[in-house]
Amino acid sequence: MTVLSVNLNAVAQLRNRRNLPWPSVVGIARVVLDxxxxxxxxxxxxxxxxxxxxxxxxxxxxxADEYPGAEYNIEGFPSEDFFSLIDDVSPHQVTLVPDDPAQATSDHGWDFDRQGEFLLGVVKQIRSPGRRISLFCDPDAGARGVAAAKQTGADRIELYTGPYGGCYADPERARVELVALAETARAAQEAGLGVNAGHDLTLNNLPAFQAAVPGVDEVSIGHGITADALLWGFAEAVRQYRGVLEG
Structure with missing residues (x-):
C-alpha cells in the first residue's frame, strides 16, 4: 500500500507572512498524523x-515524543549545513534534491550519470542505521538513469511528478507523462530500489497515477493537500487522500 507523507512547507510559508506563531507547523503536524x-x-x-x-x-x-510510529522525511540539497542538520535530527528518511538555493521549488531530478560519483560520496556520508536515503528522480530517467542511481547506494528514488501534475488541462500530455513515470518506476523496482513520488499530486490526478504506476511506496504531498485543507480542514483532506491511496 502507498502511504501518505504530508509536506508542511506551505503551512510554514503561510505562517511566515506575519511575525506570528500561527498557523502552527507543529499543530498541523499533529492534526495530519492524528x-x-x-x-x-x-x-x-x-x-x-x-x-x-x-x-x-x-x-x-x-x-519522537508523541508519534513514535510516524516517519520524518527531510528533503534538501546536500550542503554542509544540510549534513549538520541531518546529524543533529537524524530523520527516518533523507531525500536528496539537486536544487539551487534560489529555486522557488524543486523542478528537476539528479543527473545520475554526471553526478553519480558525487552522490555516492554523499550517500556514504549520511548513511546511518535505520535511515532511508531517497534521490529525486526525473520521470523519464529510465533504466539507465535508475541503474546509475542504484550505484550510489541509495534505497529509493522519488519520482518528480511535477510535469504530470502540470498537465491538468491536457489529458493527452498527462498520458505521455504517466508512461514515462511508469517505465522509470518499473526499472527502479526491478533494480531493487523503492519508489516514492511527489510534486503537484492532487485528488484529481492521483487515481490515474496510482493505476499507471503500481507499487509506489510513498507519496509526499504538500501544495495540493494544503489547498484542499482550505476547504475541508487538514484532517478531512488527509482522509480524502488516504481514501484514494487505500482504495
Missing amino acids: AGASGITIHPRPDERHIRRSDVFDLAAVL
Whole structure:
C-alpha cells in the first residue's frame, strides 16, 4: 500500500507572512498524523522562506515524543549545513534534491550519470542505521538513469511528478507523462530500489497515477493537500487522500 507523507512547507510559508506563531507547523503536524498520515515531510532551505531551522527540531521532538510510529522525511540539497542538520535530527528518511538555493521549488531530478560519483560520496556520508536515503528522480530517467542511481547506494528514488501534475488541462500530455513515470518506476523496482513520488499530486490526478504506476511506496504531498485543507480542514483532506491511496 502507498502511504501518505504530508509536506508542511506551505503551512510554514503561510505562517511566515506575519511575525506570528500561527498557523502552527507543529499543530498541523499533529492534526495530519492524528488523521492517519504516515509521516511528515519538510524541505528546509537556507533562507528559511518557509520551514525554519527551529521547525526542524520542534517537529523532531513532537514525532519522537508523541508519534513514535510516524516517519520524518527531510528533503534538501546536500550542503554542509544540510549534513549538520541531518546529524543533529537524524530523520527516518533523507531525500536528496539537486536544487539551487534560489529555486522557488524543486523542478528537476539528479543527473545520475554526471553526478553519480558525487552522490555516492554523499550517500556514504549520511548513511546511518535505520535511515532511508531517497534521490529525486526525473520521470523519464529510465533504466539507465535508475541503474546509475542504484550505484550510489541509495534505497529509493522519488519520482518528480511535477510535469504530470502540470498537465491538468491536457489529458493527452498527462498520458505521455504517466508512461514515462511508469517505465522509470518499473526499472527502479526491478533494480531493487523503492519508489516514492511527489510534486503537484492532487485528488484529481492521483487515481490515474496510482493505476499507471503500481507499487509506489510513498507519496509526499504538500501544495495540493494544503489547498484542499482550505476547504475541508487538514484532517478531512488527509482522509480524502488516504481514501484514494487505500482504495
